[in-house]
Amino acid sequence: MLEYPEWLRIPLAEWVDAVMDWILANLGGVFDWIGDVGLQVLLAVEHALLFVPWFVLVIAVGALAWRLIGKWTFGLGMAVMLLLVGVFGYWVEAMTTLSVVIVSVAIAVGIGIPAGILMAWSNPVKRVLTPILDAMQTMPSFVYLIPALMLFGLGRVPATFATLIYAIPPVIRLTDVGIREVPGDTIEAAKAFGANRWNLLFDVQLPLARPSIMVGINQTTMMALAMVVIGSMIGNRGLGMEVLLAINRVQIGKGFEAGLAIVFLAIVIDRITNAFAKGRPAKVTDAGEKTTLKG
Amino acid sequence: MSRETEAGEDRLESDIATADARASGGDVAVQVEGLWKIFGRNADRVFNSDLRQLSKTELQAKTGNIVALRDVSFEVKSGELFVLMGLSGSGKSTLIRTLIRLIEPTAGTVRIDGADVLSMPPRDLLEFRRHSISMVFQNYGLLPHHTVLQNAAYGLKLRGDDKDSREERARATLETVGLSGWEEYSPAALSGGMQQRVGLARALATDPDILLMDEPFSGLDPLIRRQLQDEFIDLQDQIGKTIVFVTHDLHEALKLGDRIAIMRDGEIVQVAEPEEILSNPHDDYVRAFTQDAPVARVYSASTVMEDPDVLLYRWQGPRAAHTELARAKHDWAFMVDKKHRYLGICTHDLVDGLIEKKVKSIDENDLDRPEPVSPDVLIEDLFGLVSAESYPLPVTDDQGRLLGVIRPRAVLEALHTPEEEGSDA
Ligand SMILES: Nc1ncnc2c1ncn2[C@@H]1O[C@H](COP(=O)(O)OP(=O)(O)OP(=O)(O)O)[C@@H](O)[C@H]1O
Numbered sequence: 087m088l089e090y091p092e093w094l095r096i097p098l099a100e101w102v103d104a105v106m107d108w109i110l111a112n113l114g115g116v117f118d119w120i121g122d123v124g125l126q127v128l129l130a131v132e133h134a135l136l137f138v139p140w141f142v143l144v145i146a147v148g149a150l151a152w153r154l155i156g157k158w159t160f161g162l163g164m165a166v167m168l169l170l171v172g173v174f175g176y177w178v179e180a181m182t183t184l185s186v187v188i189v190s191v192a193i194a195v196g197i198g199i200p201a202g203i204l205m206a207w208s209n210p211v212k213r214v215l216t217p218i219l220d221a222m223q224t225m226p227s228f229v230y231l232i233p234a235l236m237l238f239g240l241g242r243v244p245a246t247f248a249t250l251i252y253a254i255p256p257v258i259r260l261t262d263v264g265i266r267e268v269p270g271d272t273i274e275a276a277k278a279f280g281a282n283r284w285n286l287l288f289d290v291q292l293p294l295a296r297p298s299i300m301v302g303i304n305q306t307t308m309m310a311l312a313m314v315v316i317g318s319m320i321g322n323r324g325l326g327m328e329v330l331l332a333i334n335r336v337q338i339g340k341g342f343e344a345g346l347a348i349v350f351l352a353i354v355i356d357r358i359t360n361a362f363a364k365g366r367p368a369k370v371t372d373a374g375e376k377t378t379l380k381g
Numbered sequence: 382m383s384r385e386t387e388a389g390e391d392r393l394e395s396d397i398a399t400a401d402a403r404a405s406g407g408d409v410a411v412q413v414e415g416l417w418k419i420f421g422r423n424a425d426r427v428f429n430s431d432l433r434q435l436s437k438t439e440l441q442a443k444t445g446n447i448v449a450l451r452d453v454s455f456e457v458k459s460g461e462l463f464v465l466m467g468l469s470g471s472g473k474s475t476l477i478r479t480l481i482r483l484i485e486p487t488a489g490t491v492r493i494d495g496a497d498v499l500s501m502p503p504r505d506l507l508e509f510r511r512h513s514i515s516m517v518f519q520n521y522g523l524l525p526h527h528t529v530l531q532n533a534a535y536g537l538k539l540r541g542d543d544k545d546s547r548e549e550r551a552r553a554t555l556e557t558v559g560l561s562g563w564e565e566y567s568p569a570a571l572s573g574g575m576q577q578r579v580g581l582a583r584a585l586a587t588d589p590d591i592l593l594m595d596e597p598f599s600g601l602d603p604l605i606r607r608q609l610q611d612e613f614i615d616l617q618d619q620i621g622k623t624i625v626f627v628t629h630d631l632h633e634a635l636k637l638g639d640r641i642a643i644m645r646d647g648e649i650v651q652v653a654e655p656e657e658i659l660s661n662p663h664d665d666y667v668r669a670f671t672q673d674a675p676v677a678r679v680y681s682a683s684t685v686m687e688d689p690d691v692l693l694y695r696w697q698g699p700r701a702a703h704t705e706l707a708r709a710k711h712d713w714a715f716m717v718d719k720k721h722r723y724l725g726i727c728t729h730d731l732v733d734g735l736i737e738k739k740v741k742s743i744d745e746n747d748l749d750r751p752e753p754v755s756p757d758v759l760i761e762d763l764f765g766l767v768s769a770e771s772y773p774l775p776v777t778d779d780q781g782r783l784l785g786v787i788r789p790r791a792v793l794e795a796l797h798t799p800e801e802e803g804s805d806a
């Protein structure tokens with residue numbers, strides 16, 4: 087009597103399974119194809135990263151950081167952190183991890199910004215997307231591994247897919263917020279001079295939403311990095327895999343090293359995307375009221 | 382129109398001449414008929430029912446709808462500066478926005494240069510906004526990520542002009558508004574008054590037939606506002622655009638308007654020339670507007686003071702003063718010391734005399750010295766001072782520094798309310 091009644095259960099698990107089966111049976115070819123292309127892209131990016139000599143990359147990151155912030159100490163700090171990843175012996179793994187982050191963030195931005203624009207333009211779209219994004223962000227991250235695994239099997243492609251899904255919400259949300267926060271006066275003025283929807287988007291909305299969008303990209307990147315590590319559970323090589331192996335073998339020292347390498351990589355990526363988000367320290371030239379002493 | 386003008390005030394004279402020319406000839410540039418705007422849900426249903434007969438407050442209480450425009454009709458002649466005036470919430474901004482459909486009216490017609498604006502398909506509306514009409518906003522509405530030059534050229538860019546020609550044109554327009562040299566700055570680096578000059582340049586760059594201005598000078602402090610108004614009057618004398626100008630400031634309306642429309646709760650209560658509004662207010666609301674804006678009692682000296690056209694510095698010798706005076710409109714100029722403290726008025730005769738006697742410096746005791754006034758003195762109280770005075774009144778702060786000068790004419794203009802009608806010196 088007091089036990090939970092069987093008739094009040096919904097067999098949701100079976101339904102989901104049925105849907106996945108159907109997808110695999112009917113669209114399996116499509117996913118195979120996506121998986122192949124995805125793998126080629128991922129490998130290409132990884133090869134490119136490994137093709138660049140390590141010291142060139144370290145110097146380039148340092149120089150970029152220096153240029154963005156304008157302080158050489160900052161540039162040096164970033165270069166040293168990246169160097170430490172190599173010092174711990176994880177250069178190749180770090181580049182593998184980085185390649186997955188780069189590809190998934192690129193796709194997330196490519197989908198997320200247009201989605202955010204649609205969301206800002208249309209209230210119905212916003213009403214539909216908001217609960218979906220909320221759900222995506224509250225879901226434990228490894229849940230995404232299941233459909234990824236089913237669709238693409240093991241390896242870095244499903245890890246990239248899971249990363250993409252997990253990391254995309256911030257860039258969508260912050261694009262929407264950024265565009266909606268553009269002052270009405272500015273929009274109105276542009277309209278008064280004959281701006282159409284696309285003029286408004288490219289001349290006013292996107293440029294003024296830029297800081298917000300960049301914060302979104304920064305958050306998406308950080309989430310992607312976190313997810314890539316979890317992606318090692320479905321066979322994604324890289325830093326996450328090293329941590330996982332160390333845990334399984336109870337090699338505390340090794341796990342610590344790999345963990346630190348992830349932290350340093352995260353800090354470097356975070357600081358650099360953050361610097362992009364803030365933009366170069368703008369030179370605002372101050373000028374007082376110009377009183378033209380006219381007759 | 383029988384306004385007497387004082388000799389020597391050539392600007393006022395030419396104003397009246399052009400205003401007369403406009404009033405007599407001139408086709409209709411803007412024609413508005415039976416315009417309604419009801420905000421809120423089911424606006425059309427409210428409009429098509431008896432509910433629209435209700436007063437603004439009654440309707441708002443009953444259905445939540447707000448009548449922003451109620452059966453508004455008026456015409457603006459070509460080349461006329463038509464002022465819309467009214468209290469906050471009377472519908473001025475709504476009205477001016479419906480003219481280019483930044484707000485879609487609920488009912489009525491708007492014809493601009495013969496074209497029926499409200500029935501234009503979207504494409505035509507864009508072309509109309511790009512070529513025929515421009516707007517200046519109270520909050521400037523500049524693009525913060527563009528330079529001053531790019532902002533001024535924005536209307537031309539939208540209309541498809543190539544980069545070189547639009548920048549050339551924008552440069553020229555920036556020059557007419559006194560902003561040469563600021564082209565490459567970001568708007569954020571400019572003061573409010575200068576930003577509004579950019580807004581004006583952007584509006585003029587497309588050489589529109591009609592200019593809409595929604596409280597363009599209201600956000601500026603009084604001195605800058607006066608200065609921009611004066612320059613704007615000069616500019617309008619040259620370009621002679623048809624202008625619809627919104628303000629809630631009677632002083633500004635009287636100064637700029639060829640005709641003034643007074644709005645209340647979305648209706649136009651009276652349309653008339655400034656003199657007529659003052660001497661013959663249609664009802665108590667308008668009368669309250671003209672009297673209750675007790676210009677002379679509310680405004681202080683600081684609101685009517687201006688920068689002197691030429692300023693002399695004491696350490697300059699008679700010869701330097703002589704050259705400076707050649708630039709002045711009059712044969713005298715105000716003189717200050719190093720700390721910008723007011724010393725007196727230096728005349729041409731004095732300087733000539735000193736040069737003849739080969740004296741190398743100017744003694745401040747030789748200067749004429751009208752008593753300065755403080756910026757807080759009410760205009761009412763200035764009246765007695767200026768009528769007797771041939772020189773403008775110097776305004777100084779408590780340290781004796783010269784803040785500005787007040788032309789006698791400026792005081793008379795400010796005092797010009799119905800009571801003083803006819804007592805015009
Ligand atoms: N988008 C809107 N939705 C609902 N009501 C509005 C809207 N815009 C304006 N109103 C209302 O319409 C009326 C007229 O507003 P409008 O802005 O035209 O007044 P205004 O004369 O320009 O006032 P101000 O001097 O304050 O600028 C006001 O009662 C205002 O509350």
Ligand SMILES: [Mg+2]
Pocket residue numbers: 473474475
């Ligand atoms: Mg307004």
